[in-house]
C-alpha cells in the first residue's frame with residue numbers, strides 16, 4: 140500500500156460513512172482501491188448499538204425512496220416483507236403523510252400510489268449495523284480501524300494523516316473534527332430548540348407519518364413495527380428540558396398528561412391513539428441548521444452531517460447525507476476511471492461540491508421556508524395559512540410535486556455498476 144491509510148481514508152462509520160465504504164467496496168470500478176474506515180464506535184455499531192450511547196431505539200430516520208434504492212443496491216434492505224425477520228433492518232413503510240397546523244383548520248394529506256410507499260422509518264442503529272456488517276463481510280478492500288490512533292489529536296497529526304492517504308473523507312458527524320482540523324468553516328444557525336425523542340405504543344399498527352406544527356414547534360409521530368411509534372417533539376430548550384424531566388419522573392400522572400396531549404394532537408385526526416409512553420429510553424438533540432462554506436480543502440472532503448445539518452421537520456438530514464455519499468463515490472469512480480490520482484488537485488471534488496451545494500442548498504431553503512411559514516402566529520396569517528394548506532391538499536398537481544421533491548434526488552447509482 141503506497142499510502143499507509145489507503146487510497147481513501149474515511150473518518151466516521153455512521154450511516155453516511157458506512158454507505159460510502161460499502162459503495163466503494165462493492166463497485167467493480169473501485170474494488171482495487173484500499174479504503175480505511177476509522178471510528179472508535181465501530182465495535183458498538185457492529186454489536187447493534189447506537190454510536191450515541193443510550194439512544195438505541197429512539198433514534199430513527201425517515202428514509203426516502205431515493206436512499207432506499209441505495210440501500211437496496213448494497214443489499215442491506217430486506218428484499219421483501221417475508222425477508223424482514225431475517226434482516227437486521229425492519230423498515231416500517233408508510234403510505235400516508237398528514238400535516239396539520241396548530242389550529243387544525245389547515246391540513247395537508249399525501250397518499251402513496253397503490254402498492255407503493257412514501258418512505259420508510261428505520262432505527263438508525265439497525266441501519267448502521269447492517270451497513271457496517273456488509274462492509275465487514277463483503278468489502279475485502281475496506282479495513283476497519285476502531286481507534287483514531289491520535290490522527291485527529293492536533294493539526295500536525297492530521298497533516299500527517301492527510302499525507303498518508305490519497306483522499307481523506309470526513310463523515311464524522313455535526314461536530315466534525317476533520318472539518319475543524321481542515322480549517323473548513325460553516326454557516327451555523329442555532330434555533331435554540333431541542334428535539335425530544337421517545338417511543339410510544341399505539342392501539343394498532345399505523346402506516347401514517349404525521350406532524351402537527353404547534354406554536355412551540357413541530358411534533359412528529361412516525362410509525363414503527365409492533366404497533367410502536369417514534370415521537371420527535373421540537374420545543375424551546377427550557378420546555379424540552381421540562382418534558383424530559385416529566386418523562387423521567389416516577390409520577391405516572393405526569394406521564395399520563397403527556398400521553399393525553401399526544402392523543403389530543405393525533406387521535407381524532409388519525410384514528411389511532413397512544414396507549415403507553417415507553418419512558419425507558421428517551422433523548423434530546425439540539426436543533427441547528429448549518430452548511431459548510433466549502434465541501435473540500437486540499438485532499439480532505441466532507442459528507443453528511445459533517446457538511447450540513449437541517450431541522451428534522453421533514454426528515455431529510457440523513458437522506459441528504461446518503462446522496463452526498465453516492466455523488467462522492469461517483470466522483471471517485473470517475474477519477475480512477477480516467478486514470479487520475481485521488482487527492483489534491485482532484486477536479487472531481489469541484490464537481491462534487493457544485494452538485495451538493497445546489498441540491499443540499501435547495502433542501503435547506505425549503506426547510507427554512509416551511510419552518511418560517513408555521514412560526515408566524517397571528518389571526519390573519521393563520522387563516523391565510525390554513526386556506527393555503529387546504530388549497531394545496533386539494534391540488535393533485537401540487538401534491539404530486541411535493542411527493543416527488545420529498546422522494547429524493549435522481550442519484551448516479553448505476554455508474555457504480557454494483558452487480
Ligand SMILES: Cc1cc2nc3c(=O)[nH]c(=O)nc-3n(C[C@H](O)[C@H](O)[C@H](O)COP(=O)(O)OP(=O)(O)OC[C@H]3O[C@@H](n4cnc5c(N)ncnc54)[C@H](O)[C@@H]3O)c2cc1C
Pocket residue numbers: 150151152153154155156177178179180190199200201202263287291310311312313316317334336371424442443444445451453454455456457458459460
Ligand atoms: C431528532 C432528529 C431526527 C431526525 N430524523 C431524521 C429523519 O427522519 N430522516 C433523515 O433523513 N434524517 C433525520 N435526522 C438527521 C440524521 O439523524 C442525521 O443527518 C444523520 O444521522 C447523520 O449521519 P452521519 O453519518 O453524517 O453522522 P453521524 O450519525 O453523527 O455519525 C458520525 C460517526 O462519526 C463517528 N465519529 C465522531 N467523531 C469521530 C472521530 N473523531 N473520528 C472518527 N469517527 C468519529 C461517530 O462515532 C459516528 O459513528 C434527524 C436528526 C435528529 C436530531
